[in-house]
Amino acid sequence: MESPGGTGSPPRKKSNRNIDYEIIEDIIGTRNLSQTPQGPLQNNSEAILAESNPDLTSQNAHAPEQKATLTESAFNPEFNSNETIYTAKDKTPFTVYIESTEKSGNNIGGFNHLKIAKDIFDLKLSNILKINIKGRNRLGVDFDSFKAANNFLQNKHLKNLGYDIFIPKNYTSCKGIVRAIPKMFSMKTIVQNSTSRECRVISCTRLNRKVIDKEKKSVEYIPTTTVLYTFEGTRLxxxxxxxxxxxQIKPYVPPVTQCFNCFRYGHTKKICKSKKNALIVEA
Structure with a gap:
């Protein structure tokens, strides 16, 4: 049977595969990322990261522009917002990242994983399970106990050599979004009055929606009723x-981050260690 258009094939149904992405983008305010009178706005991933994680703003080359995207945040006073450590509730392996810097002299001109591994090996630590490559000039050290991992963070010998030692936040925490939290409540009030039977609340951040007025050629960030929660532990x-x-809590899906220096994924321009690459777009 022919379709009304005269072809022999039935009319194509509209795909719903992008619905979830559209919902997420609407929540975190990344719709209509286009040109502004001052030039192009920051890319989607950097805008979203700035909204959901104010700590990343200082690492971004577009920080002055992103100040408008920052939302209200509040930390649980029980937690030290500047410190990420393991507790007895976390599960093995307890991984700690060690990264070479210009001060250490091991990240100039290439991948010097063996030199980093040797500096760790020379310490003769008995609690190390294994050492893995985690990226350029970066290793992950797995420990058999949370105390050994936390002690490694404060290793003076490695710090004097110029290494950065840290635990990624996603190894000790997880994030979820909660809707329908009225804007009349401050994040300080919400974080102080939010509890879970399974884990503790670390922080709350209210997300913004980005609105572009094409006639006025202006950009505005409007607070929404959606709040991003950070919880202790890796199980939501x-x-x-x-x-x-x-x-109800729904999982938070972080955006894909792209660097505008090397155009690779997984980091931003401010913390990029690669040489600047040219992006060639064919007509």
Whole structure:
């Protein structure tokens, strides 16, 4: 049977595969990322990261422009916002990253993983399970106990050699979004009155929606009723109690991050260690 258009094939159905992405983009305010009177806006991933993680703003070359995207955040006073360590609740392996810097002299001109590994090996630490390559000039050291991993963070010998030692935040925490939290409540109030039966709340951040007025040629960031929660541990709780009311938590899917220096993925321009590459776009 022919379709109304006269062809022998039935009309194509509209695909729904992008629905989830559109919902996420609408929540975190990345719609209509286009040209502004001052030039192109930052890329989607950097804008989203700035909204959901204010700590990354200082690492971004577009920091002055992104100040408008930052949302209200509040930390649980029980946690040190500047420190990431393991606890007895975390599971093995307890991985710590060690990264060479210009001061250490091991990241100039290539991949010097063996030199970094040798400096660790010379310490003769008994709690190391294995050492893995985690990227350019970066290794991951797996420990058999959380205390040994935390002690490694403070290793004075390696720090004097110029190494950066840290635990990635996603190894000790997880994130989820909760909707329908009225804007009348501050994040300080929300974080102080949010509890979970499964884990503790570390912080709360209210997300913005980005609105572009094409006629006025202006960009505005409007707070939404969606809040990004950061929880202790790597397992997202099933629900959370806000003022004693059970509210549903949905997983937070972070955006893909692209560097505008080397145009690779997984980091931003400010922390890029590669040489600048040219992006060639064929007509």
């Amino acid at each position: 709780p099933r629900d959370i109690q806000v003022f004693g009311l059970d509210m």
